[in-house]
Amino acid sequence: MAEYIVFEGIDGAGKSSLIELLHDKLINDGYNVLCIREPSHEILTNPNDDVISTLEFALDRMKQFKRIDFEAYDYVISDRSFYSNIAYQGTSESKIEWIVGVNSFARRPDRFIFVDIAGDTSCKRELGFVDPDMALFLDCCRERYLYLLPDNHLLLDGNVSFEDNLERIMLYLLRG
Ligand SMILES: Nc1ncnc2c1ncn2[C@@H]1O[C@H](COP(=O)(O)OP(=O)(O)O)[C@@H](O)[C@H]1O
């Protein structure tokens, strides 16, 4: 049964770069690895409608998981999970409660790796400049992630080198 490893963090944190490096390392070590991402395809959501966005992301999530045979792999590595749903669409207490309920059948991660950067760093990496509204929104998402971190998570500083973070990830996976 594959270990389900989730990478989370705001846009531009370095999730996909680290996943690619981890994938190559694990394949090189002889493991069967599947990399997935959420959403599994481009989803046209309305950023002003957290309810519709939540349902779109949650449906895509459930359908994607139906297609995965966890017995066929050693590791399934995912770029995002239902935690993104809470971080991005959970803009009030009542929405968070509802989003947790909508995702109650979503698979829980065996390993949770949070790559941490600030909202303005995200803007600089993704847009090339700091959009104050976007930076503020992303800082709120970051706060929700930090509040939600499950037990046994690994928190990475997304400003240090990929090599240093890959080393930390390998130690974390070895910890059992
Ligand atoms: N630690 C880092 N140091 C320097 N550049 C980084 C770092 N992490 C990410 N980047 C850069 O930021 C951009 C977004 O990285 P990416 O891996 O696509 O993030 P995400 O998947 O979290 O959106 C890429 O250009 C990447 O090279």
Ligand SMILES: Cc1cn([C@H]2C[C@H](O)[C@@H](COP(=O)(O)OP(=O)(O)O)O2)c(=O)[nH]c1=O
């Ligand atoms: C899975 C998921 C993603 N999202 C958002 C977060 C990202 O802004 C976007 C995915 O963007 P994308 O560019 O595909 O990936 P990334 O920025 O992680 O490299 O979808 C949600 O708002 N809710 C969710 O449940």
